[in-house]
Amino acid sequence: MTENPTGEPREPGSQWYDGEAGPLVRPYAMTGGRTQPGPTGVRFDLIALVTLDPAAPALDDDTALGPEHRTLIDLCRPETQSVAELAADADLPVGVLRVLLGDLLELGCVTISRPVPPAHLPDERILREVIEGLRAL
Amino acid sequence: MVSEHTDTVGDTSALALKILVAGGFGVGKTTLVGAVSEIRPLRTEELLSEAGQLVDDTDGVDQKVTTTVAMDFGRITIRSGLSLYLFGTPGQDRFWFLWDELAQGALGAVVLADTRRLEDCFPAVDYFEHRRIPFVVAVNCFTAARSYGAHDVSRALDLDRGTPVVLCDARDRDSGKEVLIRLVEYAGRMHTARLLDSVG
Numbered sequence: 005m006t007e008n009p010t011g012e013p014r015e016p017g018s019q020w021y022d023g024e025a026g027p028l029v030r031p032y033a034m035t036g037g038r039t040q041p042g043p044t045g046v047r048f049d050l051i052a053l054v055t056l057d058p059a060a061p062a063l064d065d066d067t068a069l070g071p072e073h074r075t076l077i078d079l080c081r082p083e084t085q086s087v088a089e090l091a092a093d094a095d096l097p098v099g100v101l102r103v104l105l106g107d108l109l110e111l112g113c114v115t116i117s118r119p120v121p122p123a124h125l126p127d128e129r130i131l132r133e134v135i136e137g138l139r140a141l
Numbered sequence: 142m143v144s145e146h147t148d149t150v151g152d153t154s155a156l157a158l159k160i161l162v163a164g165g166f167g168v169g170k171t172t173l174v175g176a177v178s179e180i181r182p183l184r185t186e187e188l189l190s191e192a193g194q195l196v197d198d199t200d201g202v203d204q205k206v207t208t209t210v211a212m213d214f215g216r217i218t219i220r221s222g223l224s225l226y227l228f229g230t231p232g233q234d235r236f237w238f239l240w241d242e243l244a245q246g247a248l249g250a251v252v253l254a255d256t257r258r259l260e261d262c263f264p265a266v267d268y269f270e271h272r273r274i275p276f277v278v279a280v281n282c283f284t285a286a287r288s289y290g291a292h293d294v295s296r297a298l299d300l301d302r303g304t305p306v307v308l309c310d311a312r313d314r315d316s317g318k319e320v321l322i323r324l325v326e327y328a329g330r331m332h333t334a335r336l337l338d339s340v341g
Contacts, residue, residue, distance in 0.1 A: 049246065050185070050214075051157040051226045084155060086226060088214050092183035099187065117155060126158065126248070130223070131329040134158065137219035138322050141177075141314075 031100045034072050039099065041106025046116075048102050050088040053117040056080040062111035069111075072096065072104055077113060087116075155222045160324065161243055163230045163268070164253030165261025169281045169311035170229040171213045173253060177317040178215025178227060185212050187239060212239070217321075225321070230265075240268065249275040249328040251320055253311065256280060256289045259297055266298055275328040277305040279320045303327075 032039070041047070056077060062068050063077065075094050079085055085093075091101045108114045126134075162170045175182040213229035228243050244250075250269050254262040262278070269276040280294055289297075291306040300306070305323050310316045 050228065050243065051159045051246075053155050053157055055155075086157060086216075086224075088185050088212075088226065088228070089180075089183060089216070091185040092214070097186050117157075126156065128329060128333070130156065131325055131332075133223065134219055134225065134325050135322050137223075138217070138225075138318050138325070141217070141318055 031097055034070070034096070034100055035103040038103050041102050041109075046106070046109075048087050048105055048116055049118075050086065050091075050098070052087050053084050054080055054087065054090060054105060055084045055115050055117075057113060057115060060111065060113045062113050069107075070104075072100075073108060073113075076101075076104060076108065080114065156224075158223075158225050159243075159247045160225060160227050160321065161230055161240075161247050161250040161274075162227055162253065163240075163250055163262075163265035163276075165255065165258060165265075168253045168255045168258075168261065170253055173251070173279075173281075173309075173311040173317050173320070174213050174215040174227045174229050176312055176314045177217060177321065179218060180216050182213050182215050182229075185214060187212065212243070244268075244272060244274055247274060249277075249324045251324055252276050252278045254278055254280050254294065254298075255283060256294065257283070259294070262298070266300070270301060275324070275331040277307055277320065277324045277327055279307045279309045279311075281311045282308055303330075 054076075058081075069077070072094065076090060079090055079093050087098070087101065087105070090096075090105075091098045094101065096104070105114070105116065109116055162173055164170055171182060212231060215227045217225040217227070219225065230243060231239055250265075252262050252265045252269065266276075266278070278294060278298060278300065280289070280291070291308060295304070295306045305327050307320050307323050309320050
């Protein structure tokens, strides 16, 4: 979309932009200017798993959620999603996604798993299961 | 079987494991991730914050410029509730600070190497050795470049004893699987050894 489809002379500020110009909605607009998730202060790992609570009352509250929140909820509806997958599928920078997920967590719409801390790497049984699973692929 | 390990992951039964794929620019990281992933390689973007720009070299760049860094990733589902996530680490050195987040809690890493430009993977080898993150070196055997054995590569990189070196073809799914299997086996051995260390 590089041309002005109306063919009329361009007025200042009315140019059309193509995809390469980047998103016209700046990331901070989607988060209301916030750069950190809410009071929980948790920095979600890229492989933290986000599970939707379909019974959450906030899901029916149109005032609490923005369009990006809705997109995330829709993505989580069929199955649990990792933070990384959500960022890619919703086409949002991870920093923005973390803020929006913080909102959903506070509203009780989702639960978010903590990644396994390094000191608690999965036990041998799980690792064996992974190796066998890889072989069977 | 109802024996649940609830001590480490709290209320969730789903487990996600993270493996990093590192190496120099153009060595085949995205190719490897794509070869073994069950989903098309997705790209996720991290917007550099001000904190990032302190590390990033912004000399001569307008202060307001923000950069996006793309990370490839893929997924392998072992079973319902147990998945492996692969992350291709950003290739450029100036995005090192992103690695710290990626490396947090990672099961291990694959360092992809090209014998024609072996020095490209030195930073990755250093990084994982320093942080004691288990890694294997996977030599991506580009056609006509297969002139070195695993032992030569191991010596040239001055690897710690026991660090596996695997010859692979990053485009080939079975070859990629083998690399991951070697890594998980090695990570298991390292982990067990550390547990024994901490006990004795």
